[in-house]
Amino acid sequence: MGRFLSWLGSILVTLLGLMMLTFFIGRMLPIDPVAAIIGDQADQATYLMVKHQLGLDRSVPVQFLFYLRDMLHGDLGEALFTGHRVADDLAHVFPATVELASLAIVIGAGIGVPLGVVAAVWKGSWIDQLARVVGLLGFSSPAFWLGLLGLMLFYATLGWVGGPGRLDISFMDEVEPVTGLMLVDSALQGEWEVFDNAWRHIILPASILGFAAMAYISRMTRSFMLDQLSQEYIVAARAKGLSQGRVVMRHAFGNILVQLVTVIALAYAFLLEGAVLTETVFAWPGFGHYLTAGLLAGDMNAVLSCVLIVGIIFIALNQLADFLYRRLDPRTR
Amino acid sequence: MTLREYLTAEETQSATQARWQALYAGWRRLRGNRLAMIGAVLVTSLILLAVFAPEIAPYGPDEESLADRLLPPSTAHLFGTDDLGRDIFSRVVLGSRITLMTACLVAAIAAPLGLLIGTVAGYFGGFVDVALMRVNDIFLSFPSLILALGFVAGLGPGIRNAVIAIALTAWPPIARLARAETLTIRRADYISAVRIQGGSSFRIITRHIVPMCLPSVIVRVTLNMAGIVLTAAGLGFLGLGAQPPAPEWGAMLSIGRSHLSGAWWLSTAPGVAILFTSLGFNLLGDGLRDALDPRS
Numbered sequence: 001m002g003r004f005l006s007w008l009g010s011i012l013v014t015l016l017g018l019m020m021l022t023f024f025i026g027r028m029l030p031i032d033p034v035a036a037i038i039g040d041q042a043d044q045a046t047y048l049m050v051k052h053q054l055g056l057d058r059s060v061p062v063q064f065l066f067y068l069r070d071m072l073h074g075d076l077g078e079a080l081f082t083g084h085r086v087a088d089d090l091a092h093v094f095p096a097t098v099e100l101a102s103l104a105i106v107i108g109a110g111i112g113v114p115l116g117v118v119a120a121v122w123k124g125s126w127i128d129q130l131a132r133v134v135g136l137l138g139f140s141s142p143a144f145w146l147g148l149l150g151l152m153l154f155y156a157t158l159g160w161v162g163g164p165g166r167l168d169i170s171f172m173d174e175v176e177p178v179t180g181l182m183l184v185d186s187a188l189q190g191e192w193e194v195f196d197n198a199w200r201h202i203i204l205p206a207s208i209l210g211f212a213a214m215a216y217i218s219r220m221t222r223s224f225m226l227d228q229l230s231q232e233y234i235v236a237a238r239a240k241g242l243s244q245g246r247v248v249m250r251h252a253f254g255n256i257l258v259q260l261v262t263v264i265a266l267a268y269a270f271l272l273e274g275a276v277l278t279e280t281v282f283a284w285p286g287f288g289h290y291l292t293a294g295l296l297a298g299d300m301n302a303v304l305s306c307v308l309i310v311g312i313i314f315i316a317l318n319q320l321a322d323f324l325y326r327r328l329d330p331r332t333r
Numbered sequence: 334m335t336l337r338e339y340l341t342a343e344e345t346q347s348a349t350q351a352r353w354q355a356l357y358a359g360w361r362r363l364r365g366n367r368l369a370m371i372g373a374v375l376v377t378s379l380i381l382l383a384v385f386a387p388e389i390a391p392y393g394p395d396e397e398s399l400a401d402r403l404l405p406p407s408t409a410h411l412f413g414t415d416d417l418g419r420d421i422f423s424r425v426v427l428g429s430r431i432t433l434m435t436a437c438l439v440a441a442i443a444a445p446l447g448l449l450i451g452t453v454a455g456y457f458g459g460f461v462d463v464a465l466m467r468v469n470d471i472f473l474s475f476p477s478l479i480l481a482l483g484f485v486a487g488l489g490p491g492i493r494n495a496v497i498a499i500a501l502t503a504w505p506p507i508a509r510l511a512r513a514e515t516l517t518i519r520r521a522d523y524i525s526a527v528r529i530q531g532g533s534s535f536r537i538i539t540r541h542i543v544p545m546c547l548p549s550v551i552v553r554v555t556l557n558m559a560g561i562v563l564t565a566a567g568l569g570f571l572g573l574g575a576q577p578p579a580p581e582w583g584a585m586l587s588i589g590r591s592h593l594s595g596a597w598w599l600s601t602a603p604g605v606a607i608l609f610t611s612l613g614f615n616l617l618g619d620g621l622r623d624a625l626d627p628r629s
Contacts, residue, residue, distance in 0.1 A: 307480065
């Protein structure tokens with residue numbers, strides 16, 4: 001219980017810190033937020049009134065308390081560049097990002113884990129070298145550049161995949177949004193043509209986003225596996241006459257599963273970051289696209305709300321990874 | 334005594350010689366690592382390219398020629414020309430200066446800041462440590478590009494603000510590393526000896542703790558350079574970093590977005606330049622880590 005309270009306390013302090021940070025970034029803005037709303041033609045009385053409405057005539061600590069109060073009510077304020085409430089906008093754009101990131105993590109883990117295992121078992125072989133090169137490229141290449149090249153090659157030249165956006169224009173609004181995940185919604189409603197079109201649009205951005213995750217996951221899998229394979233129980237299992245496949249899969253791989261779960265959870269969190277640039281290249285109407293649109297429109301409130309939300313999701317995923325680790329691995333109890 | 338004898342003698346005559354010997358041993362380990370040498374070559378090429386950029390580039394970065402718009406690569410224009418008829422090769426070459434300068438400035442701000450915060454937290458411990466590390470955790474709980482975007486939103490776009498924004502997101506891992514190193518040595522006898530002699534905390538931290546943290550911080554910073562280059566290019570691509578007409582690689586790529594079919598050369602050369610730069614720092618950083626820390 002005491003442990004739980006101190007954990008809760010540290011989470012709350014971190015959250016408070018997050019909000020302080022976004023609050024103060026908002027205050028260092030060189031532009032006058034009042035003038036941004038009413039323009040420079042308004043008279044002094046209007047100016048003071050709007051300033052009062054925004055709470056900007058109070059002292060900074062009081063302003064922060066107001067900010068905290070709004071945040072706790074889930075009120076992120078209004079996005080000037082869309083005219084909607086930020087919370088509504090985010091609820092609208094988030095499913096697109098979740099869909100993209102989820103497919104990306106499936107691709108990243110689906111290729112990264114086997115690649116890492118094979119690279120560890122045949123350490124130093126050509127496949128290990130290949131995994132290393134692929135990993136280095138994944139760490140070093142700018143995702144937005146890969147996106148551009150991918151669009152140029154697979155869309156503009158070969159025509160294998162759909163272009164920017166989630167769907168072709170002719171398929172827009174054909175599917176009733178239920179979950180907001182285009183692939184799920186179209187499948188549920190039996191709209192297979194829409195499903196096919198959505199698939200052709202998502203596969204390229206998801207692969208590119210998944211590439212960076214794959215680099216990270218395969219590198220970590222390899223090092224976890226090498227760690228296990230050098231343990232004495234592996235020697236014992238081999239001495240017992242177990243087949244190579246059984247030693248590797250049942251014994252070594254079985255023991256790294258817990259660590260892998262946490263790595264994949266962290267990789268998922270980092271996909272949010274990759275999504276900002278990938279979504280911009282692919283005009284993917286998700287959270288990253290919203291964030292950059294807000295930035296270019298100079299809409300501080302929308303931008304900082306996005307930053308804050310990502311911070312909260314990041315902490316949540318970190319805690320989840322931590323929790324899974326402690327739950328699944330009996331040694332940490 | 335030849336240089337080789339000086340560097341490999343069994344018994345050292347002075348502290349200076351011992352230091353040079355340690356450096357030499359590290360260099361030899363680095364030499365044996367093929368990938369690290371490739372990284373060193375890439376980074377050195379980047380530096381040379383940046384230094385001699387005006388001599389190498391055949392055209393000026395802003396030399397527009399509307400008659401030569403969107404020309405494919407040829408002998409006159411090695412990487413082709415862009416939508417304003419500017420020579421892409423010259424712009425990529427001159428862009429190396431922006432990239433290198435950004436990375437170096439960020440490192441020059443973030444490394445001392447992280448080093449200072451980490452060593453102070455580790456040395457004093459207690460409340461100072463808790464407070465500083467809490468701030469550190471808050472910064473670490475944002476993905477760095479997202480936090481950089483937040484800072485740029487507050488400061489406004491531009492290369493100078495991009496440098497500040499990236500530096501503000503780059504110090505926490507360095508601080509955490511410096512703190513961990515400090516914790517392992519702060520109870521060491523030689524630190525107590527300095528304190529008994531009357532050395533101030535300031536003197537102990539700057540003269541006796543910081544030098545011990547430097548090797549691992551240098552490795553960390555080299556590895557971070559790759560990420561810094563990618564983040565800076567990403568900001569440029571979004572139109573929030575270096576502003577046009579500066580020949581920044583990320584900003585150059587954003588021109589390629591409106592010419593997807595056809596002018597492929599617009600999106601090729603600047604991207605390859607970013608890739609090689611980031612790859613170079615990654616390889617060199619990996620190699621340095623292996624050379625300086627044989628344990629891992």
